[in-house]
């Protein structure tokens with residue numbers, strides 16, 4: 001097993017990593033740093049608690065970028081006249097408002113990526129926060145903040161593109177106001193990933 005050692009930029013203690021992970025988590029001081037375009041920077045994050053009775057051996061944490069967005073629809077043409085999923089996800093009204101877009105920060109299969117980004121964006125997960133990972137393994141992160149923000153547009157449009165032919169035209173402004181990493185616990189089973197909050 002190859003172990004990589006880096007030094008925590010916050011507390012100077014060594015961080016040992018068993019796998020390549022773009023998010024450097026320091027278990028001593030609890031900070032996460034990334035190497036970004038402006039050098040090494042600390043990122044805000046939350047760890048969602050798993051529900052009682054979760055079998056921790058089958059559980060793993062997947063990091064998501066939660067992008068708090070201001071979403072304004074300028075014009076549209078939708079068969080049936082309304083945006084179904086997007087309207088449900090928007091807080092504020094049918095023509096715009098606040099949208100919390102969830103972008104997986106790990107390298108997931110495209111169908112899995114799409115399923116969880118759409119579902120978590122439409123139904124923002126409710127969870128309590130814990131302050132450590134309880135030794136549950138973390139899926140390594142591969143997606144930085146800038147890349148996540150670029151993917152936000154793809155997800156916003158994907159919300160409405162599930163029924164082919166429904167969305168004919170959509171012109172909008174999307175502004176990301178805050179980006180935070182949320183670690184969500186999942187159970188893997190033969191039928192797929194199950195959110196364990």
Ligand SMILES: [Zn+2]
Pocket residue numbers: 008009010011012013026027028029030031
């Ligand atoms: Zn540290």
